[in-house]
Amino acid sequence: MKAYLTRRxxxxxxxxxxxxxxxxxxxxxxxxxxxxxxxxxxNYALEVTVSGQLDLHGMxxxxxxxxxxxxxEVIERYDHANLNHLPEFAGKVPTTENLGLxxxxxxxxxxxARLERIRLEETRKNSFEIGNMLP
Amino acid sequence: MKAYLTRRxxxxxxxxxxxxxxxxxxxxxxxxxxxxxxxxxxNYALEVTVSGQLDLHGMxxxxxxxxxxxxxEVIERYDHANLNHLPEFAGKVPTTENLGLxxxxxxxxxxxARLERIRLEETRKNSFEIGNMLP
Amino acid sequence: MKAYLTRRxxxxxxxxxxxxxxxxxxxxxxxxxxxxxxxxxxNYALEVTVSGQLDLHGMxxxxxxxxxxxxxEVIERYDHANLNHLPEFAGKVPTTENLGLxxxxxxxxxxxARLERIRLEETRKNSFEIGNMLP
Amino acid sequence: MKAYLTRRxxxxxxxxxxxxxxxxxxxxxxxxxxxxxxxxxxNYALEVTVSGQLDLHGMxxxxxxxxxxxxxEVIERYDHANLNHLPEFAGKVPTTENLGLxxxxxxxxxxxARLERIRLEETRKNSFEIGNMLP
Amino acid sequence: MKAYLTRRxxxxxxxxxxxxxxxxxxxxxxxxxxxxxxxxxxNYALEVTVSGQLDLHGMxxxxxxxxxxxxxEVIERYDHANLNHLPEFAGKVPTTENLGLxxxxxxxxxxxARLERIRLEETRKNSFEIGNMLP
Amino acid sequence: MKAYLTRRxxxxxxxxxxxxxxxxxxxxxxxxxxxxxxxxxxNYALEVTVSGQLDLHGMxxxxxxxxxxxxxEVIERYDHANLNHLPEFAGKVPTTENLGLxxxxxxxxxxxARLERIRLEETRKNSFEIGNMLP
Numbered sequence: 001m002k003a004y005l006t007r008r009x010x011x012x013x014x015x016x017x018x019x020x021x022x023x024x025x026x027x028x029x030x031x032x033x034x035x036x037x038x039x040x041x042x043n044y045a046l047e048v049t050v051s052g053q054l055d056l057h058g059m060x061x062x063x064x065x066x067x068x069x070x071x072x073e074v075i076e077r078y079d080h081a082n083l084n085h086l087p088e089f090a091g092k093v094p095t096t097e098n099l100g101l102x103x104x105x106x107x108x109x110x111x112x113a114r115l116e117r118i119r120l121e122e123t124r125k126n127s128f129e130i131g132n133m134l135p
Numbered sequence: 136m137k138a139y140l141t142r143r144x145x146x147x148x149x150x151x152x153x154x155x156x157x158x159x160x161x162x163x164x165x166x167x168x169x170x171x172x173x174x175x176x177x178n179y180a181l182e183v184t185v186s187g188q189l190d191l192h193g194m195x196x197x198x199x200x201x202x203x204x205x206x207x208e209v210i211e212r213y214d215h216a217n218l219n220h221l222p223e224f225a226g227k228v229p230t231t232e233n234l235g236l237x238x239x240x241x242x243x244x245x246x247x248a249r250l251e252r253i254r255l256e257e258t259r260k261n262s263f264e265i266g267n268m269l270p
Numbered sequence: 271m272k273a274y275l276t277r278r279x280x281x282x283x284x285x286x287x288x289x290x291x292x293x294x295x296x297x298x299x300x301x302x303x304x305x306x307x308x309x310x311x312x313n314y315a316l317e318v319t320v321s322g323q324l325d326l327h328g329m330x331x332x333x334x335x336x337x338x339x340x341x342x343e344v345i346e347r348y349d350h351a352n353l354n355h356l357p358e359f360a361g362k363v364p365t366t367e368n369l370g371l372x373x374x375x376x377x378x379x380x381x382x383a384r385l386e387r388i389r390l391e392e393t394r395k396n397s398f399e400i401g402n403m404l405p
Numbered sequence: 406m407k408a409y410l411t412r413r414x415x416x417x418x419x420x421x422x423x424x425x426x427x428x429x430x431x432x433x434x435x436x437x438x439x440x441x442x443x444x445x446x447x448n449y450a451l452e453v454t455v456s457g458q459l460d461l462h463g464m465x466x467x468x469x470x471x472x473x474x475x476x477x478e479v480i481e482r483y484d485h486a487n488l489n490h491l492p493e494f495a496g497k498v499p500t501t502e503n504l505g506l507x508x509x510x511x512x513x514x515x516x517x518a519r520l521e522r523i524r525l526e527e528t529r530k531n532s533f534e535i536g537n538m539l540p
Numbered sequence: 541m542k543a544y545l546t547r548r549x550x551x552x553x554x555x556x557x558x559x560x561x562x563x564x565x566x567x568x569x570x571x572x573x574x575x576x577x578x579x580x581x582x583n584y585a586l587e588v589t590v591s592g593q594l595d596l597h598g599m600x601x602x603x604x605x606x607x608x609x610x611x612x613e614v615i616e617r618y619d620h621a622n623l624n625h626l627p628e629f630a631g632k633v634p635t636t637e638n639l640g641l642x643x644x645x646x647x648x649x650x651x652x653a654r655l656e657r658i659r660l661e662e663t664r665k666n667s668f669e670i671g672n673m674l675p
Numbered sequence: 676m677k678a679y680l681t682r683r684x685x686x687x688x689x690x691x692x693x694x695x696x697x698x699x700x701x702x703x704x705x706x707x708x709x710x711x712x713x714x715x716x717x718n719y720a721l722e723v724t725v726s727g728q729l730d731l732h733g734m735x736x737x738x739x740x741x742x743x744x745x746x747x748e749v750i751e752r753y754d755h756a757n758l759n760h761l762p763e764f765a766g767k768v769p770t771t772e773n774l775g776l777x778x779x780x781x782x783x784x785x786x787x788a789r790l791e792r793i794r795l796e797e798t799r800k801n802s803f804e805i806g807n808m809l810p
Contacts, residue, residue, distance in 0.1 A: 216310060
């Protein structure tokens with residue numbers, strides 16, 4: 001029988017939301033306070049869900065291996081970072097949705113279990129999910 | 136790629152659970168303390184999940200627009216309310232399940248993204264989900 | 271050496287805030303939505319802190335004894351209750367502050383350890399403490 | 406319309422992770438500190454999700470009936486237990502995954518609503534889901 | 541009898557920790573990743589505790605009045621802000637400790653109840669308290 | 676001005692509560708399920724509060740230094756441990772109260788700020804505080 005493992009990580013980061021090609025008034029209308037000139041930040045929580053048949057050791061996958069992979073691909077890159085200064089957000093607004101898509105792509109190649117979905121919490125009131133969801 | 140946005144709201148309300156047509160003994164057996172004559176209350180937490188392709192602004196949908204819609208359709212109606220005195224619960228027991236169905240119907244016409252499901256938390260131990268779930 | 275034990279309980283209840291002698295306009299100004307005519311409710315969380323030297327069993331006090339005392343004095347009385355209909359709130363507004371004072375008085379006679387203070391959480395955003403605090 | 410009810414339970418228990426047939430070095434490599442000789446423990450949180458059409462009483466199912474079933478089948482068995490000493494884990498590593506499979510099997514025969522899935526939280530960072538999930 | 545009211549607020553903000561007069565190596569040694577050049581951010585949670593005798597309305601103080609005061613003095617200033625660009629942190633490192641001192645000073649003049657202390661949560665693992673504490 | 680820093684740590688461990696000199700009936704009466712023969716466990720949360728004037732860097736104390744001290748003195752010793760097998764609990768019941776006293780003593784010699792108190796959470800419903808509290 002298959003089981004789903006969800007592992008939770010945390011990292012603080014900062015961003016400013018604005019479209020370089022839009023007018024200041026347009027950016028203010030769309031992004032409100034998130035468009036404040038010097039940026040603001042969040043304590044992001046990331047949940048990674050992988051699935052698989054249990055192995056000989058009674059586990060979905062080796063946990064240190066998952067942690068090492070997520071740390072190398074995601075945490076080391078985004079922990080204490082200013083998202084606007086990263087190349088993957090050149091010409092793209094670093095909304096939490098876009099950050100989520102980026103993280104999902106970075107985690108797809110995990111070899112020890114099947115990546116199902118990620119959930120990225122921006123605040124206690126806002127979260128985003130990407131991956132295998134209902135059609 | 137599609138993303139799912141979940142937004143969390145809170146509102147306190149009160150209710151009393153009983154079937155007007157049932158005997159007092161029957162109501163006591165079915166609803167226990169929830170049948171106490173003058174009602175009791177909860178801090179409800181409501182999570183609304185909508186989905187969509189990211190728009191030009193890198194978002195599932197405009198958040199202030201979602202908030203305005205949920206506030207007008209749900210929060211203004213149920214915040215600090217006694218559910219038993221609302222017309223939609225005339226002849227219907229205002230269980231959290233029935234409140235959830237009512238909220239789901241009220242939110243279906245949201246135009247800026249697809250309503251997927253709602254989750255209504257009655258206490259830390261009890262929650263209900265309605266909408267697109269597994270078959 | 272002394273230790274402080276804090277034990278957490280939960281109970282839902284409902285109340286309506288208004289001063290019978292005040293005008294409707296005055297009640298609306300002071301209590302806002304909390305003055306809605308049929309009441310509303312909360313999931314209250316109660317934390318009871320007691321202190322003492324550790325006994326032979328390595329404990330501040332016998333936990334089942336504390337639970338039985340708090341259940342008899344507080345939980346059985348307020349769980350699933352409408353506070354406005356209780357005699358101790360006749361002529362008194364059942365604010366969470368006043369409920370806290372009432373609970374504190376009810377718990378003072380606990381014999382197995384010293385009652386230090388109580389904390390009563392109305393919502394995640396509001397809580398009240400009563401008892402031995404800083405001068 | 407169908408609704409999903411999720412109910413949350415908690416129980417502390419202890420376990421030691423090791424394969425009797427594997428060498429000490431192998432067990433240390435796979436399980437790390439979880440292989441410490443005298444075991445360690447967790448406060449497990451169990452979420453049980455059942456679904457159904459709302460009944461006459463406006464409920465997915467009778468809550469005391471669900472609680473009695475889960476208590477008899479799961480809580481009484483695993484609350485304050487050392488998992489390694491239970492017969493179902495003879496020859497099987499009592500990982501939280503395996504405990505989850507065992508709990509899922511024990512809950513399948515619930516008659517008052519359809520068991521959809523369980524979620525077992527080992528720590529705030531780790532949880533497992535078993536049951537009706539996406540394909 | 542006196543009661544203590546604690547009210548919780550949330551605001552995201554960003555900061556970069558470094559001493560302008562210190563060498564880069566020194567800043568890196570002291571602040572680690574918090575010294576990353578473009579800053580990072582947090583979802584701050586602020587708890588404000590005030591005390592007083594209950595008034596005629598059964599309250600420590602008028603809650604909308606407290607909210608308006610904290611919003612004007614603190615939230616409007618720090619919500620979605622980059623702390624390094626604010627005049628009060630010119631020549632001062634915007635650590636959460638220093639932000640806490642600044643917030644405490646801004647709240648001292650509240651007239652409707654006695655300010656006791658503030659608690660500022662930077663992450664789930666770190667918090668700071670300032671005000672009337674034990675000697 | 677002084678500030679108080681509280682830092683949160685987590686570690687799972689297991690224990691069995693019983694007095695070797697007491698009869699089985701007596702142990703059962705006092706400790707109930709906590710006396711189960713093979714032990715059970717918890718995810719302990721430890722909060723360490725230290726205080727001090729802010730230093731040149733705007734901090735109560737160097738956080739990595741505090742973390743290293745707590746890790747060496749407490750976490751490495753109790754993480755994934757069975758408390759009953761540790762020498763400090765020979766002839767002493769490893770209740771969470773006694774574990775708290777032990778942890779408090781181990782942390783007193785911290786040199787970079789004043790240890791004020793510790794708080795040890797056994798479950799969401801139970802916690803213990805030791806140190807500088809109200810008289």
